[in-house]
Amino acid sequence: MIENLVIVESPAKAKTIEKFLGKDFRVISSFGHIRDLVKKNLGINIEKDFEPVYEIPKEKTKVVSDLRKASSEAKNIWIASDEDREGEAIAWHLAGVLKLDLDTTKRIVFHEITKDAISNAIVSPRKIDMNLVNSQQARRILDRIVGFEISPVLWKKVQPSLSAGRVQSVAVRLIVEREREIFSFKTESSYRVTAMFRIDTNTASAVLRAEASKRFPDEKEARKFLELCSAAGYSVTGITVKPGTRSPAPPFTTSTLQQEAYRKLGFSVAQTMAVAQKLYEAGKITYMRTDSTNLSKLALAKSREVIVSEFGEKYSKTRQFKTKSKGAQEAHEAIRPAYLDNSNVPGNQNEKKLYELIWKRTIASQMADALIEKTTISIDMNNSPVIFNATGEVIKFDGFLKVYMESTDQENNDDERDVIPPVKKGMPLYYNSITASQKFTSPPPRYTEASLVKKLEELGIGRPSTYAPTISTIQNRGYVSREDRPGEKRSLKILTLEKGKIASTPKTELAGKEKSKLFPQDIGMIVNDFLMENFSAIVDYNFTAEVEEQFDEIAMGKLKWTGMLHDFYGPFHKTIENTLEKKDRKTGVRDLGKHPETGEPITVRMGRFGPVAQIGTTENGSKPRFASLSKNQLLETITLEEALNLFRLPRSLGNHDSDEIVVGIGKFGPYIRFKGKFFSLKKGVDDPYTVTFERAIEVINEKNEDDKKKVIKEFGDIHVLNGRYGPYITREKQNYRLPKGTDAEKLTKEECITIIEKNNKSKKSS
DSSP, X not given: OEEEEEEESOHHHHHHHHHHHXXXXXXXXXXXXXXXXXXXXXXXXXXXXSEEOEEOOGGGHHHHHHHHHHHHTEEEEEEOOOSSHHHHHHHHHHHHHTTOOTTTOEEOOOSBOSHHHHHHHHHSOBOOOHHHHHHHHHHHHHHHHHHHHHHXXXXXXXXXXXXXXXXXXXXXXXXXXXXXXXXXXXXXXXEEEEEEEESSSOTTSOEEEEEESOOBSXXXXXXXXXXXXXXXXXXXXXXXXXXXXXXXXXXXXXXXXHHHHHHHHOOOHHHHHHHHHHHHHTTSBBOSOOOOOOOOHHHHHHHHHHHHHHHOGGGBOOOOOOOOSTTOOTTSOOBOBSSTTOSOOOSOHHHHHHHHHHHHHHHHHTBOOEEEEEEEEEEEETTEEEEEEEEEEEEEEOGGGGTOOOOOSOSOOOOOOBOOOXXXXXXXXXXXXXXXXXXXXXXXXXXXXXXXXXXXXXXXXXXXXTHHHHHHHXXXXXXXXXXXXXXXXXXXXXXXXXXXXXXXXXXXXEESOEEEEEEEOHHHHHHHHHHHHHOTTTTOHHHHHHHHHHHHXXXXXXXXXXXXXXXXXXXXXXXXHXXXXXXXXXXXXXXXXXXXXXXXXXXXXXXXXXXXXXXXOSGGGOOOEEEEOOTTOOTTTOOHHHHHHHTTOSEEEEEXXXXXXXXXXXXXXXXXXXXXXXXXXXXXXXXXXXXXHHHHHHHHHHHHHHHHHHEEEEETTEEEEEETTEEEEEETTEEEEOOTTOOGGGOOHHHHHHHHHHHHHHHHHO
């Protein structure tokens, strides 16, 4: 008999907990969910009050068998799945599958995997909370209904194999709307004037940097102003010194951790959650899915102890932050280190970096405000109403800044803080140089994964557990892609006044450079437009936020979950029926104009294999020509000229070794085709429209040389190759690992065949 059996979600968590509980306890893992809605059909009996039909997936049968055996041998069973709604549902499913009595099964939760937290949980178990379970069931069922009923409509009206989701569709809408804001944005330029003043006639004296209070619309106006500046006298007319404070940011929630890990560490949202999960399961941080900024009394006391010990009494200021997000679980804690006296932990580089970020943020949140002194100097011209302003900031006491400063999403921060030299009111100033720089307005920024999470949270859409899967799903479906864009060079002018003379200097800057931004794809835009037109409620921001609030009310026992589903389903299903009755299809078709030589119509639309441009029609038995759009082109913005350009490919570069060399663009980018093989053109180096015959030969030869280095041995259709992870065997497009210790150089054909046969046998048996 097992005295005490504890069931957790993950093996890593089981290992950590077992260390604390001792020999009287056995801890095993369910490896996440053990039961889900059946995959065939809807999996929900709508007529029977939305009764869900659950099944144990094939891959979980062995896990369930092991759990049943262990539970049948145990005296006491404790279910210790995570403390959120998903964890509560896992506990309920475990109880159901293992035939455990809900009244006697001990449900325990903890926010951190520490000895104290586990011991306290064991002595104060509770029952499974059916309100939390029903909230999770309502979310799962509603999302299944939306996906199951809208997807076939998309297949019929847009394109096969498409799907839609409640939160995912809203996330796509945000990205599409932002892209259209960028499309319609008209860039304007103006001239910003900055001056470098000295405080006396000595050219080496201290310098004061100041900016003119007015911007000028064009070069002519800017030059006129500089001419006035050349003849002007300058004096200090005002000095304002204001003391101020800066306060630290609250401890991390799931959302703010995802944002800051992206900004400071470059982690994707999914990466942040995967690393945080490892830290939590190893007992290093508290639970990583939370929307609360609360810290426990113990954590507040420990933070103070660490701060006073490390930095001194004056750096400590205990704070309890109020959570701003709707429906936040105030009883939970923020994400913090489990042991605050550990400023770092062992682990891989990503674990160390994320832990250090969490530690700094937590400690900084309990530190004193930074004290600053902001100085503003006003400088008058004696021949113009325009004034110059100089601002400077001095940190009088660093406070929390000693440990941590929050990053922002602002990419270009022109707000420079300068050291102000000692000046007095009425003091004359003399210019060293005055510069009018041409500046261009920027369109709204595209979303990063982190800024999209921030926006969803602001709108009250989604909860801590949904952000990462939502962002992964919209990318996996091909509706959105995360990309870098190199940007384009843009010319601008700089006018500089020095010693009474104005010089004009041309300059270039890189405009539109993007790093890890979310771009909508054509199919994402078409699906979004279709949903906006036919299912406006589903992609409505307020509706989606209201649904989240209803899930929260179910979790608190204030709303019946089946009643909520009834209220939703009636109008939703009616909309499905009405949409299916419509005859039109959505293909994103757009007429670009006529071919300049033949007069044939040129259109773009979503084809079976992606967006295409088309010349001509099928009228009068003629055959239209098609060309795929390139990666960065969209149906909505491609021009007639760009579409015509697509038909220049594939193009022949001539013959070599009695075979034609053809250049084109395929699914994986620009390529050269020669003797039935494909050779990729180098990104940023080779342009498929201009690449020469000579350069194509170079690319082919380089690839052939690389391929030769990969080949260790050849036996007809069997090849022994050097791969990324070491030597391997390949035959008929199948790869086979070499047994440990095999010398690839000495392999014979017979030995290769034996290895292949053994591999094939083991694959069949598994």
